[in-house]
Amino acid sequence: MIFQPFKTLLFGFAFSPSLRENVYEATRLAQYFNAALIFVHVGQKTPIKQVEFQRLLDECSPNQDQIQIYWKEGDPITTLARASKEFDVDLLLLGALKRENVVKYYLGSIARKLTRKAPCSVLLMLNPSVDWSPCKHIVVNGFDSPQTQETVEAAFYIGKYLASDKITLVGEVSESRVTVSVNDDRSLRKVTLRKEKIDREEKMRFIDIIKKIPDTITEGLKYETQSIFGRRGYSIGHYARVVRADLLVMNAKEEQRFFHRFFPSDLDHMLTEIPTDLLIIRSKTYG
């Protein structure tokens, strides 16, 4: 197994209306993963804030052995990115905002930039709540990429710890892979057959990926595979919304070719319209 379990979590916070829910969520996650949790506040440190936060922490986590709090000042993005590096953080937790009038989730610009700059995996929490809501259905990308193995392993690892019911591996088959375009009946038949073939190949690939995961983790977890046809990185978010997944696990941005700088990549699409809680796995092996 390539994936290394999360040992250190970091939550960057400011005093916002959803802070309480976020702190509950963060401490709960740390507890589930049995990981250390670092809170970093960016902004001026005042005694009132300090007391208030400590009270909040006491409320949700009786055991604070593994919890540290740091108060830092400076630009939030660079500060948090540096802190993640400094403390060798495995997972950065961020709260997303939901805009009520548009009924969609948007990330604050800070969170969005951090997602790109963070040296570690990032979890965007959409629905932080004081009470624990189960993570029933995890959707994970099965892109044909070297990072995918680690991402899928992470999804299974989380599924195991959060007692999920189901994991769906989604393969996005881009149109370019079908190579034939639909013009008339004959080409349509060709395309349909070709898609079925790709679907079979994808399934084999998924099975190979899952085979490499130790039984201790896959045991008791139900998983499915689903091929969807559409633009990469975008359709999977739509899919997660349609099947009402609780968590979407994605590869971090892949190597940036020059060409891609001018076009939004998979993650950029996802970040403008987050469908569910989103976990972005930054591979340690593949950078």
Place this chain on the structure above:
Amino acid sequence: MAKKNPIGTFTKELPQNIFAGFVVSLIALPLGLGLAIASDAPPLSGIIAAVAGGIIMAIFGGSNVTIAGPGNGLVIVLLSAITTLGEGNLYEGYLLTLAAIILSGGLLFLFGVLRLGAISEFFPASALQGMLAAIGIGILAKQFHVMLGLTSIPGGTIEQLLRIPDSLLLFLGIHPFAGVLGVASLLFLFLYSRIRNPYFHLIPAPMWVVIGSIGIGYYYTLILNKSLPIAPELLINIPNHLFSNLPHPNFDKLLDVNFIGIVFSITLITVIESLLSIKAVDKLDPKKRRSNVNKDLRALGLASVVSGFLGGLNVVTVIARSSVNTNNGGTNRSANFFHAVFLVLFVVFLGDQIQRIPLTALAAILVFTGYKLSSPGALLRIYKIGPEQAFIFLITLLTTLFTSLIVGIAAGILFTFIIHLILRKSFFLFSLNIFKPNVLMYLEKQSGNYYVSVKNFSTFLNFFRLKNKLDQIPESEHVIVDFSLCDFVDHTVMEGLYDYNLSFKRKSGIFEIIGLDIHASESQHPFAVRKSLPINALIGLQKTLSNRQKNLEKLAEKLKWTYEPKIESDPEGIENFLFFESKTVNYSVNSLWNHQFNLFDLSFSEGAFITKEDLKATFLLFKSPKNLPVFVLDKEDFKTTLYQWAGFDDINFKKHPDFSKRFHLSGNDRKAIIKFFHSELIYFFESHPVFHIESNGSHLLIKGKDRLSSLQEIKIMLAFAKDLLTLLEHSEYRVI
């Protein structure tokens, strides 16, 4: 399935295609001549276009039963090209226009190569209708005078329209015979469909007009021995040496702005008219084939280039002639070829007779065509869809009449978008999402159905994305298009989807649309614009039924149940089910019930305030004949942690390992549940589709998918519930 021998079929069907080609040529001859004359081009240029189109499309085309030739839509563009480019000299203008036609053919070919057929999807349906109507009015305005024998009425379309009363008063004094012949021809064309004699209908109406007017001419010259009572300038003139003096296209104005504009106009109208025709003709194809649109565009481009070099107009796929083709037994492209062959034969052997065709008779045919394009019925039809569509139609129509086609269609697009903004009252919905892929399609594993989800908005601006996905689904399959994540659906999309519905029906597939039920619309029309509204505004406001609702209504009639589409803000009888314990019920809609069953769509929310998530699903509720233990039966892989938390766990049966593996059964009273689930009942669940089923002691609740169920799924659900009820009535279980 045994493979058919294509060559054998071709030979077998050859006679009927020759016949169809012949009948088509009968209508193509007068139309070809007429359209050319209406464009102020030499009469034969229309025939040349039809011949070039027929032969080249038959060899290189990608559609099967379409006919190509000069098109109605082009008349206005070509006319203005010939008059403006020639600066008064019509022949010079014609030669310059030939060059534009050749370049446009090249451009069209390029469109086909680059697979740009999809651009025609970017035109809103109502704006397109408005543009076509404007073309129709343009043809009508000019040709009405010609029909009366007055060939030189100056001015633009509006001016010409205003002069019609003058001409009506004048014409008897100038060309009484020819004018009366024209008016009589027009009356005949209007009455033709009323004459219900099949032999008479073998020859298309325009050909009757031509034959009739030639016949009258011969009657005068041969029987009465008088000279022809029609002035020579009102007769068709064909040069004597057809092939020796081909015109030479004049490429002098290549860099002229006006010239370039004309090239683009010609190309645009050709693409629009051809694609509309191909789409319509595909629905008439007796063999239900799908046309290769881009291949057709390439071939049309090639045909236009050839036609242009030979002095012909540009080549378009035309709907009227194509439908004559299918009506008369055309089954493949050879009919198009034979129509060209017959046209050549006509011109070569009947040249003298063709020269006896009065222009007024041809003009009558064109007036009729123009009327058909712009018929006021079209406006009324569009008004029924929604007043805003009529507005778009009129804006496009008037702008086109007063300016040009390109400006007109641009105005139509702009106004459609502005109206969408006004209707939706949100600029962000459109601006934020326009460049994003908004369509997801996948094959649902359990049912084998194609599921297509559309989000954000779906209008003419991004219909191509939805179309692209739908085109990849074989029409014999079952597809469900879900708009529940979509806030706004416009008329263009609704109409496009209706087209898909038809083509799926033709190939015995199923095309269902769900998720539009709570979208508000302005009119009863199935193509009306639909936008989603906040719930409070919706209650009591909903006026019109969506297709799914209409189908539910029909289903209720069939079953003799009651159907009520109204939104019920406080649905009864569902509170004490476990399923709703952690959810808020918003409203129910689309109830379908009888004395036992109650089926309804339910909107409910999970979470509250900022984490609120609105969901919709279809439920079926019925009273059990006996008391039941409280239980929840679900598919095993959807087992909910929630129920385990509530203290329930999976109840398994040693005797029924398969059932235990596939289903998750939970409830407080283990004993009673085990007793209740006797072998017969277990076998029932094993052998039927899997639903989420709950009992609250007295009632049973069956839940469909995590989205609204389609009509097919509802039927399956009803059948399931009925079987279950029968089983329960006959089972011996008693609660002690």
